[in-house]
Amino acid sequence: MKKLLNFLLGYVTIIIKGDGVERFINFAIQRGIHIWDIQWKKDGSVQAQVQLSYIKPLRHVARKSRCRFKIVGRVGLPFQIKFIKRRKMLACGALMFIAVMYFLSSLVFFIDVTSQEPIKYINPQMVKRLAAEKGVVIGRPKWLMNFNETEKYLLNNIPQLTWVAITAKGTKVEIEIVEKVMPEPGEKDKSPGNVIAYKDGVITEILVMKGQPRVSPGDTVSKGEVLISGLVLPQNEVAGNEGDSFSEQPELVRADGIVRAKVWYKGYGECPIVEKEKKLTGKSTRSFSLLWGGEELINLGPEKTPYALSIEETQTKIIIPGRSKFPPVEIVIKNYREQKIYQKKWGEEGAWKQAVQNALMIAKRQLPSQAKIIKQDIKSIEENLTGIKRALVIIETEEDIGKFLPIE
């Protein structure tokens, strides 16, 4: 605290010469002048520090004690202000630099269109173009942009858009979009068709809402087989009625119904008892390089990975797009992330558990959400491979295997 005050008020380093340095100090004390860091120099003089405002009274002290003192160093805010006053342009330049930095940091240099899921229907370029119509353009300061309005504009003009959020992260503007989930084409229409099996299985239950069943419970069906036919043959013909048997034509309808069947899924998993795994350590190094026409102009950071084992990620950004005789300027950012090999000891039992878990996970990944698990079989595969545990899981489910397919 005292140091800060001294700095604000300013202090000087003086060298006192003469015989009665002690007397000088005593007189100064009596006058209430605070002197500190009094030090002997090799040449017999004494160096001390004193506050700027005490220099004038110190002259009287020097005269009284028949010493001479000389100011050798100046520290503190008053001197810096003086320095700046003398060199106004330097201060101006510093201020200008800060102002320009501030201004540039408020400009937008990049606009990215991102989405959590892969973008299917919307063209990101179109989003950018529409955003540009509302003023979200590269090279424009952020404070002139109205993100809320732009969001509304985008939502109104792109029918496939459900949600949009525009956020500024530094000099980058991110347009995050969520697309509408479009219904699969052809589901709503009334065109005739069959219900076919999209999986192999054994039928347990069949419920027909429209159409004619072609299979009955207990049947084994394979993929692609027709379960409920959209081609309805006249009933009377089956009944054996004469007369109008020819008058009724086979009718084409859109078959609908639920066909439940037993389906089996296999999952295989293995786990070594001692697992060697590559893991990221969290350490990373970046290198930046500026490319112009394929030639490296500036390179900051290491060119090769500094780690023994690492992943390398390369990002390329074009800053200035190229023209006919002017190749593009791009920045290449390389990120090296260090990896290490870790040994994980599962143990006999642990490895087995892990193998079962892996197998279950693989088996369950194939299951549709509506499937009901009836039975689960876990088998161990014993082979003369030591140090590894293998598991085979068979899951039996009951599920709807019907799928609509239009008749051509």
Place this chain on the structure above:
Amino acid sequence: MKGNKELLKKQRAKFKSAFVNILEIPPDIALNLPRITMLGNLQLNIENHKGITEYSDSRIRIMVTRGYLDIGGNSLVLRSVQLDEIVINGEINEIKITITG
């Protein structure tokens, strides 16, 4: 005559210390003695001093009430000098206190 005065001074000091003992007044205040605090051999605080009479790299003499303090050492620096307190930094080897009465 001079011897008589000295005797009187001594008696007065004796009386003063006895008085302080009875009334349990802190002696440093009542007797106007210096309060000396040391931090190992690195720092020395002297409160209630009466000025510096000698200062060099290896020897400092500080006046106190009815006596003086001799400090010996290497590269002694007067860290702060104020009306009531002196702080000495450096390698302090010896302190000799001479107080009469």
